[in-house]
Amino acid sequence: MSAPNAGVPAHWPAPFAASPVDATVSVPGSKSLTNRYLVLAALAEGRSRLRAPLHSRDSELMVSALRSLGATVTEIAGDGAFGPDLLIDPLPPAAPGTRRVDCGLAGTVMRFVPPLAALAGGTTAFDGDPHARTRPMSAVIDALRALGVQVDDGGTGALPFTVTGSGHIAGGRLEIDAGASSQFVSALLLAAPRFDDGLHLVHRGSTVPSPDHIAMTVAVLRGVGVDVDDSVPNEWRVAPGPVAAFDATVEPDLSNAGPFLAAALVAGGTVRMTGWPASTTQVGDKWRTILPALGARVELADGTLTVTGTGSIRGADLADTSELAPTVAAVCALAASPSTLTGIAHLRGHETDRLAALVTEINRLGGDAEETADGLVIRPAPLHAGTWETYADHRMATAGALIGLAVPGVVVRDIETTAKTLPQFPELWRQLTRTAEA
């Protein structure tokens, strides 16, 4: 269920803040948690309930994929402010036959669902948006083959491909190179309790990116009774065994909270984000250290994170910002001193090549951004009006909106691409800026 954005123009004039913002904001559920819970519910021993889940393009693609494999997903009224809860009845013991799965541009769908398709049996054809065909996939394809699953990809190592499963996977020891995406590790760990012998996964290669997302996978697995040993760096052991049916409430998406929180820094003023968890595995919890490094005051009290701009934005050297990087880069483009972002080379394989996209769009508005081998250098430069291209990337869209808050005349093309994880973005952004508009 996506909130309608009727009347949102293809060329969206980003609201400019003529005065400081002062707003209290809530955002819908975490994409990463919602899609992990959905996968585990499909493997569970009975009916699970997901409270306050995300309803967005990525979560709907996951629901459709699981339904096509034979799971039942039903909407039921709940307490969440952004849509119904979900009841999930797991995959049947065997699902022979053929079906198609549309991955859209969702990394979680294209990486997490193929192992499930192998466990379900039958033949599943995977494809997605045009850019999805260029996203790294070969580690999952090679892993499935090493586990004895037939995968036909025409030799590309990418979408589109077909998975033909026998309905079970023996498992055991497996080596992969997860240097291009943490989702390769998460995909295999999530399915592993259902492998006959479990899984001993070993990563060989350059550093695995986005380690917080792997920690989230391990925590969610443990939460449904799965025994996971991650005590050795770059190795994970998942014991075979049942996945307990569960009733879980999804935390708000702290990565999507980022642009709203950063608005306090960019426009000045205060933004209060409700529902901030006391403890979490979401990478977005890093806003509590990133935003102060860029010049904001941040306070967490009684589940509300309050961010206050101090009137100046300073640059910073920040490592491993993962999916937060586009928002961070937008703030850095408005900073009074240089910034260096490192540990994000793998963003070249995200929804678009985010390093190239950020450099192109920041510089198009008069900025001074440069790609490095593993990130970005952004130096102070006065920005001017212009069009901000989004490349079908939700986080490029929100980054453009953030810059438009401080620079009059920024027009974001295809703001509706935010529907990937936050269909309410244009409306929530409008509410945020209402107090600050000229």
Ligand SMILES: O=C(O)C1=C[C@@H](OP(=O)(O)O)[C@@H](O)[C@H](O)C1
């Ligand atoms: O597992 C997940 O939910 C995600 C893992 C990360 O992927 P990468 O490791 O490819 O960065 C992150 O960037 C993505 O937005 C979501």
Ligand SMILES: C=C(OP(=O)(O)O)C(=O)O
């Ligand atoms: C990289 C992202 O998404 P995906 O889950 O499609 O990889 C993201 O949301 O920033």
